[in-house]
Amino acid sequence: MITAERKPIEELIQSVKPYRSILLAGCNECVTVCAAGGRKEVGVLASALKMHFLKAGKPFEIQEITLERQCDPEYVEQLASNLDQVDAVLSMACGCGVQEVARRFHNKPVFPALNTKFMGASERQGVWSERCQGCGDCVLGYTGGICPVARCSKQLFNGPCGGSSNGKCEVDPNVDCAWQLIWDRLKALGMTERYEENLPAKDWRPAGGAGPRRIIREDMAL
Amino acid sequence: MENFEPVILAFCCHYCAYTAADMAGSMRLRYPPNVKIIRVPCSGKVDAIHIMKSLEKGADGVYVAGCLEGDCHFKNGNGRATHRVEYLKKLLDEIGIGGERVEMFAMSAGMGERFAQTATDFTEKIRQLGPNPVKAAPQNQRAAG
Amino acid sequence: MKTASTLENILASGELAVTSECGPPRGALPQKVREKAELLRGCVDGVNVTDNQTAMVRMSSLAACILLKQMGLNPILQMVTRDRNRLAMQSDILGAYSHGIDTMLCLSGDHPRFGDHAMAATVHDIDSVQMIRMVKDMRDEGLFQGGEKIDGPPKMFIGAAANPFADPFELRVSRLAKKVKAGVDFIQTQCIYNVDKFEKWLQGVRDRGLHQQVHILAGITPMKSVGMARYMKNKVPGMDVPDEVVKRMGGVPKDKQAEEGIKICLETIERLKGVEGVRGFHLMAIEWEQKVPEIVERAGLLPRPDGLNVGVQNVRGGKS
Numbered sequence: 116m117i118t119a120e121r122k123p124i125e126e127l128i129q130s131v132k133p134y135r136s137i138l139l140a141g142c143n144e145c146v147t148v149c150a151a152g153g154r155k156e157v158g159v160l161a162s163a164l165k166m167h168f169l170k171a172g173k174p175f176e177i178q179e180i181t182l183e184r185q186c187d188p189e190y191v192e193q194l195a196s197n198l199d200q201v202d203a204v205l206s207m208a209c210g211c212g213v214q215e216v217a218r219r220f221h222n223k224p225v226f227p228a229l230n231t232k233f234m235g236a237s238e239r240q241g242v243w244s245e246r247c248q249g250c251g252d253c254v255l256g257y258t259g260g261i262c263p264v265a266r267c268s269k270q271l272f273n274g275p276c277g278g279s280s281n282g283k284c285e286v287d288p289n290v291d292c293a294w295q296l297i298w299d300r301l302k303a304l305g306m307t308e309r310y311e312e313n314l315p316a317k318d319w320r321p322a323g324g325a326g327p328r329r330i331i332r333e334d335m336a337l
Numbered sequence: 338m339e340n341f342e343p344v345i346l347a348f349c350c351h352y353c354a355y356t357a358a359d360m361a362g363s364m365r366l367r368y369p370p371n372v373k374i375i376r377v378p379c380s381g382k383v384d385a386i387h388i389m390k391s392l393e394k395g396a397d398g399v400y401v402a403g404c405l406e407g408d409c410h411f412k413n414g415n416g417r418a419t420h421r422v423e424y425l426k427k428l429l430d431e432i433g434i435g436g437e438r439v440e441m442f443a444m445s446a447g448m449g450e451r452f453a454q455t456a457t458d459f460t461e462k463i464r465q466l467g468p469n470p471v472k473a474a475p476q477n478q479r480a481a482g
Numbered sequence: 483m484k485t486a487s488t489l490e491n492i493l494a495s496g497e498l499a500v501t502s503e504c505g506p507p508r509g510a511l512p513q514k515v516r517e518k519a520e521l522l523r524g525c526v527d528g529v530n531v532t533d534n535q536t537a538m539v540r541m542s543s544l545a546a547c548i549l550l551k552q553m554g555l556n557p558i559l560q561m562v563t564r565d566r567n568r569l570a571m572q573s574d575i576l577g578a579y580s581h582g583i584d585t586m587l588c589l590s591g592d593h594p595r596f597g598d599h600a601m602a603a604t605v606h607d608i609d610s611v612q613m614i615r616m617v618k619d620m621r622d623e624g625l626f627q628g629g630e631k632i633d634g635p636p637k638m639f640i641g642a643a644a645n646p647f648a649d650p651f652e653l654r655v656s657r658l659a660k661k662v663k664a665g666v667d668f669i670q671t672q673c674i675y676n677v678d679k680f681e682k683w684l685q686g687v688r689d690r691g692l693h694q695q696v697h698i699l700a701g702i703t704p705m706k707s708v709g710m711a712r713y714m715k716n717k718v719p720g721m722d723v724p725d726e727v728v729k730r731m732g733g734v735p736k737d738k739q740a741e742e743g744i745k746i747c748l749e750t751i752e753r754l755k756g757v758e759g760v761r762g763f764h765l766m767a768i769e770w771e772q773k774v775p776e777i778v779e780r781a782g783l784l785p786r787p788d789g790l791n792v793g794v795q796n797v798r799g800g801k802s
Contacts, residue, residue, distance in 0.1 A: 125431065155384065163429075163431075167434075169470075170473070269591075269609070270604075275649075276610075276720075277644075277647075278720045279720070280720060295649065310656055317608070
């Protein structure tokens with residue numbers, strides 16, 4: 116999923132302060148799963164902002180809505196009726212959702228309520244970690260199912276570096292050394308001979324090196 | 338202000354604090370009538386939004402009372418509630434309402450005295466803090482919010 | 483001979499090679515480079531010039547290499563994958579060679595997290611193994627990494643690092659094998675304090691015959707004090723300092739610790755001199771360059787062979 120974290124409340128207060136009424140829009144997808152921008156988080160943030168402005172004696176109205184998805188125009192369209200009544204939108208979706216709202220409603224200011232972080236998996240309750248950088252040319256088949264691009268601090272395709280210590284990365288003792296994980300997997304799979312196949316320099320074009328990326332499915336596109 | 342009678346909400350776990358409140362009653366222990374008890378099946382059932390809405394609607398203080406550590410009927414609901422209260426304390430500090438208006442307490446079903454003492458102490462603390470600043474705002478604004 | 487590198491000449495002759503290093507200054511004063519480098523004249527066959535070591539901004543390795551070259555020394559250009567993409571690396575390699583710099587070391591580099599620009603973006607376009615391959619193809623195939631022909635290819639003698647002490651230990655020989663496969667010519671190892679472990683690694687290297695495909699220079703760093711020993715043991719990632727070494731440093735009075743540190747490194751050199759697969763020593767006297775001549779002399783590694791002078795005559799003065 117795409118993971119995110121709420122921005123500091125002070126930053127959010129500053130973004131919406133100039134307005135009398137806002138729409139706080141959550142998203143039912145990834146940010147709900149990582150408890151950053153779903154219906155519950157919309158409720159808590161709306162309540163917090165209301166209380167803050169009440170205390171400050173500033174007139175402030177806030178409407179709450181949580182869309183099925185904020186990255187799809189069909190769902191974003193549902194905001195149309197609410198938007199007449201508000202001055203601005205505070206989006207609790209990932210950066211994709213914020214931009215989709217901005218694209219559809221070009222005359223309405225849209226602010227992000229979250230910092231979009233990474234594509235990751237849930238490690239355990241309340242902990243998410245990065246797993247994929249969407250580099251566009253997956254090498255997981257060569258590396259035992261562990262990604263050196265997203266999980267090695269130096270993005271080594273031929274690791275580990277000299278800083279791997281007791282299975283941990285030199286950059287952060289809480290982070291596993293990706294190449295230790297890769298090696299352990301290759302051993303478990305009986306594929307250790309794979310290790311000495313040098314992976315060649317990566318073509319970064321599919322990773323975004325050739326500018327913003329698109330997928331066009333001829334069979335689906337209208 | 339001298340007549341300020343705080344409104345306190347206490348989310349009490351059915352397996353401990355709520356029973357402790359009963360116990361306090363049967364022991365004829367006095368505790369302030371300011372404390373309105375809401376029975377929940379587990380302190381872990383109390384979500385951030387419940388506490389936030391309580392304050393938004395005008396409660397002066399809110400506390401969650403769950404089982405002693407390790408005694409949760411649902412394994413670790415009390416631990417979750419503790420973390421949530423910690424998170425909300427920070428959020429309430431950040432928005433200027435004050436984190437000290439929410440609290441987490443732990444007690445067992447047999448602790449009638451502790452229940453009464455907790456209710457008394459917390460009410461006194463909130464009385465000292467004064468009314469929830471949200472209530473100071475003009476009524477028309479609150480309605481609009 | 484693949485190159486005109488003095489280091490290659492000496493290694494090819496079978497003599498034990500000696501290299502050392504010179505960290506460029508945190509400022510634009512060329513005199514600082516010259517002062518440090520001058521200390522090493524005549525006692526080493528090559529001087530590594532570090533590339534923003536420990537991820538702190540310093541004078542560029544290339545610029546400092548040129549200063550050394552102008553002094554008639556043999557600089558070894560260190561280059562890390564952290565700060566440059568393959569365009570910048572290749573252009574710097576062309577530039578270096580145009581100044582007669584013919585020996586380099588391919589590294590991934592310390593992570594910015596350890597330096598004074600932790601907020602910087604890392605590049606890591608290619609890794610050190612891929613860089614070795616790139617430099618080799620530039621030299622042997624006359625091709626840029628992108629596949630186009632080079633008009634006047636740089637003939638670099640290619641080095642890399644190896645850390646026999648990092649984890650997982652069982653992978654350390656294989657990692658070297660990857661670098662050998664990529665085309666590395668010489669290796670400088672991480673500082674050796676745990677000599678037993680180093681020898682165990684070397685045994686693995688010999689078992690696979692890798693020592694016949696690459697020249698291994700054993701990394702030696704004299705310790706100034708017990709404090710430094712403790713710091714290296716506890717704070718430097720990938721460093722293996724056994725307790726005995728710390729104890730031994732701590733066992734002598736403070737004013738004798740520096741001498742004890744030098745004794746330890748001389749003993750290590752002595753022990754490794756005759757070991758098959760050790761082709762020389764890389765002395766990293768961190769901010770203690772003035773001790774290098776003494777160490778080289780006491781280790782019985784002086785005088786240095788004529789290769790040094792050969793190297794000076796071979797300066798191509800921009801004609802590549």
